[in-house]
Amino acid sequence: MPGEEELRIKAVIPRAHNVKSFRLEPGAGIDFKAGQFLQVTLENNPALKRYLSISSAPTEKGYIEFTKKLTGSEFSNTLDGIKIGDRVKVKYPFGDFILREPFSRIAFICGGIGITPVRSICKYMVDSRLNIDAALVYANHTVNDIVFREDFAAMQEEYPRLKVVHVLSEPAPGFKSYTGYISSQVIKEEIPDYAERKFYLCGPPAMVGAMQKILVEELALSRANIITENFQGY
DSSP states (O other), rough: EEEEEEEEEEEEEEEETTEEEEEEOOOOOOOOOTTOOEESSSSOOTTEEEEEEEEETTTTTTEEEEEEESSSSSHHHHHHHHOOTTTEEEEEEEEOOOTTTSSSSSEEEEEEEGGGHHHHHHHHHHHHTOEEEEEEEESSSSGGGGHHHHHHHHHHOOTEEEEEEEOOOOOOOOOOOOOOSHHHHHHHOOTTTTTGSEEEEEEEEHOOOOOOIIIIIOOOOGGEEOOOOOOOOO
């Protein structure tokens, strides 16, 4: 059952030009699984409430972190004004966008802020030295929109079984990426054993739907091997 706590902001970390992470002091020790999300309420105001993915991993002790794209909404603007020492109300954990063992080969396809639960899962996988071969195909508009870019680069160095592939609408000189959109051809080239993997899809509903269609209709994957998380109204 989810538990509710009021926790102090421990750190605020810019992740991209319009994305920030908010680290909270550890509370009463509510357990969560990598990939789950929490409910955040600001100023004890029910109107300022959102469900946000936990971007930290259970293996990262001393804080729990959520990450938000700052969209200009009332919630985003209020959150953007939060300072270290301020308190927010959180309720967690929720969701089943989590590792389904004993799959030894998995793949993530996500776009934009949809990377947050994937970061949690990958960090947990790396820290725990799980025997998993993982591939991530991550789509963004520009290189400056990539969230957790340094984190994933470090994870690849530490854990060679994690492969990260970037797809950008606008390519950047000197940065390795595909240009355009995630396609079946990109998946075939970068994940040739795709038929043997469980796929995790996360991002805006339209993108998740499009990726499901590619996997099922173009690559003949079973829907049973596809796990989805839609970021709607964030």
